[in-house]
Amino acid sequence: MWRLGVLVSGNGTNLQALIDACKQREIKGEIVLVASNRKHAYALVRAREAGIPTLVFEAEKYKTKTLMCSKMAQAFKEKEVDLICLAGYLLKLEPCLIRSFPRRIINIHPALLPKYGGTGMYGHHVHKAVLANKETESGCTVHLVDEIFDHGPILAQNHVPVKPDDTAETLAQRIRPKEHELYVSVVKHICTGKLDLDNFKLSDVSSRGSKSLSF
Numbered sequence: 001m002w003r004l005g006v007l008v009s010g011n012g013t014n015l016q017a018l019i020d021a022c023k024q025r026e027i028k029g030e031i032v033l034v035a036s037n038r039k040h041a042y043a044l045v046r047a048r049e050a051g052i053p054t055l056v057f058e059a060e061k062y063k064t065k066t067l068m069c070s071k072m073a074q075a076f077k078e079k080e081v082d083l084i085c086l087a088g089y090l091l092k093l094e095p096c097l098i099r100s101f102p103r104r105i106i107n108i109h110p111a112l113l114p115k116y117g118g119t120g121m122y123g124h125h126v127h128k129a130v131l132a133n134k135e136t137e138s139g140c141t142v143h144l145v146d147e148i149f150d151h152g153p154i155l156a157q158n159h160v161p162v163k164p165d166d167t168a169e170t171l172a173q174r175i176r177p178k179e180h181e182l183y184v185s186v187v188k189h190i191c192t193g194k195l196d197l198d199n200f201k202l203s204d205v206s207s208r209g210s211k212s213l214s215f
């Protein structure tokens with residue numbers, strides 16, 4: 001069984017999808033720690049209701065970002081976490097955390113990366129940018145986390161049509177269930193070994209463009 005850690009900042013619907021899939025044994029893994037940078041994140045309520053230990057790391061309580069990062073890395077190491085899933089975590093991860101879990105941190109983003117990622121591209125900002133550019137398609141992406149925001153190798157994507165009368169809200173609502181489906185699917189395949197994060201060569205990935213890995 002893979003030991004999963006999840007990092008959250010907000011509502012936690014992706015976390016809930018992972019909790020439910022673990023409970024139903026669709027994912028052969030166990031969420032052993034949920035950590036948040038916001039103590040009032042509703043995601044923490046979801047975790048506690050599921051009986052999962054939680055921790056809060058508030059940036060203002062640490063002298064440096066590196067100190068906060070090393071405490072987070074220590075907490076995940078103490079719980080013997082095998083894979084960290086970012087599920088709506090809004091802060092950029094510091095290199096020390098990424099280097100403590102090489103190729104073991106994944107993120108879900110509500111657009112078809114590499115488009116509409118990076119600084120400022122979160123929540124409704126993403127969907128507004130997609131609509132402003134009159135895209136006919138959007139979706140969601142799960143990728144490995146590297147030291148550049150929303151940049152690491154793409155593991156899988158779900159495509160969603162953009163409708164002419166869409167608002168950022170309606171588009172977000174259409175994408176959200178596809179995110180849950182995609183994140184559960186990727187974590188499930190990592191936990192069964194079908195998606196091997198070690199032998200997954202970066203060169204293979206970059207040539208895949210916006211296509212998903214087929215499981």
Ligand code: GRF
Pocket residue numbers: 010011012013014015043087088089108109110123140179
């Ligand atoms: C999702 O849209 C996810 O793609 C992005 O942040 C949002 C988190 O939503 N990274 P939730 O907290 O899982 O409901």
